[in-house]
Amino acid sequence: MKAVVVHGAKDVRVDELPVPSPAPGGVAVRIVYGGICGSDLHYATDGQNGPYRVTEPLVLGHEVVGVVAEVGAEAANAPAPGTPVAIHPATPCAPAGVTEATGLHLQPGTYLGSASTRPHTQGGFAEILEVLPRQLRPLPEGLPLRRAVLAEPFSVALHGVRRLGKRVRGARVLVSGAGPIGALAVAALKHSGAGEIVAADLQEFPLKVAASVGAGTTVNLAEGGTIEESAFDVVVEAAGAVASLTAALTAARPGGAVLQLGMLPSGPVPVAMSTVLAKELAVSGSQRFDVELDEAIALLAADESLETVVSHEFDLADAVAAFACAADSARSSKTVLRVSADPQL
Known part of the structure; x- marks a missing residue:
């Protein structure tokens, strides 16, 4: 099977790997779509994401x-072959249907x-991926896989x-x-009842x-736009930039709240604690997600506008071009890989 593998900084390849057969308790999933995340871009460009350096093909x-695609003989409660599914990327992960916080994402x-981890935990940009049954979430009828690929990052935002x-x-x-x-x-703020939402960026496309x-x-901050000082009840920093965090603290009103959602550089950063x-x-900080995957899937099924976040689609063979597109925020939002070559999916 084909898979997107990083071997080091600026060394991403589409390799041929053995097709895994599921262990007795595992499930093999034919991957159809995969979204390129900022962490994937860091691995591809720098050979590391924060403190985690690639030391073997990943x-x-x-x-x-x-x-x-296939269910192991001892995989209890696994969806049947042919079932469209989203995949929770963490082990352990909160069980399906749980809505109260578990804290498992912090363990x-x-x-x-x-x-x-050593060895590294291999990812999902591969034609076949083996996971555990509890990581799977069957998708509701009518939710296209191309939109459903947003389930994981939408869960991060909802969390x-x-x-x-x-x-x-x-x-x-x-x-x-x-x-x-x-x-x-x-989108998460809208669905959570925010009264007014202002978005700021340096690029017009996003x-x-x-x-x-x-x-x-x-x-548009690059075209002379400005943000009012002390004017917002809540500020969400989603750029992962120190300058953006500084602006967030300035924009929040007295007694307000700031959420650090973007991933900041590792190590100390200057913050105006005064x-x-x-x-x-x-x-507040926010780390990945906990119990929000089921909610994300339900909202994706109900809100077709969310598909506009997916801006570009590339075949697996064009992974290098896809990564270049994903890294260009002036022209792309969520760039996805069409992993499976099966036209039936």
């Missing part, structure tokens, strides 16, 4: 959906396509918004950074995407 990808474990609690309903919110995770944060999924106002103190800001 199949990338954790935002994946597909169709069950040691594995994540698809991650160099955080971040959940961290804000009751502050969101009716609030005036700024989302700083309108890339894929920022756009999905806009701002158009943010507007399509719920931002009432957009601000602003946090003077305004009595509530500053």
